[in-house]
Amino acid sequence: MVMNNMRLDKYLKVSRLIKRRTVANEACDNGRVSVNGKVAKAGLDVKEGDIIEIAFGSNTVKVEVLSVKETVKKENAADMYRNI
Numbered sequence: 001m002v003m004n005n006m007r008l009d010k011y012l013k014v015s016r017l018i019k020r021r022t023v024a025n026e027a028c029d030n031g032r033v034s035v036n037g038k039v040a041k042a043g044l045d046v047k048e049g050d051i052i053e054i055a056f057g058s059n060t061v062k063v064e065v066l067s068v069k070e071t072v073k074k075e076n077a078a079d080m081y082r083n084i
Contacts, residue, residue: 004068008035008052009042011068016077017054017061027054051084 006014012024012033027033028042032055035044046052050065063081072080 005045005047006068006070007042008033008040008044008046011046011065011080012052012054014069014072014077015080016074017052017063017081032056052081 009021009024009028012018012027013021018024018027024033025042028040028044031039033040034053035046035050037051040052046065046068048065048068052063052065054061062084064084065080066082067080069080
């Protein structure tokens, strides 16, 4: 059975919600990312159906994870999540 799980920091990078993994890691470490309503660390496993919230200054981005893929082309990255 194939598990569709990925570290949160890697998912944020692959889906291009955050451009670089180091920046994604820092956002997690600073408590600016939450998954399913709980503040999440970078190593948390993300799976389909999870709700991710990211605080960018005064803006907050809230998305639902639709798919988890190791690699994806830039133009298809937005297909990995749905804005809420």
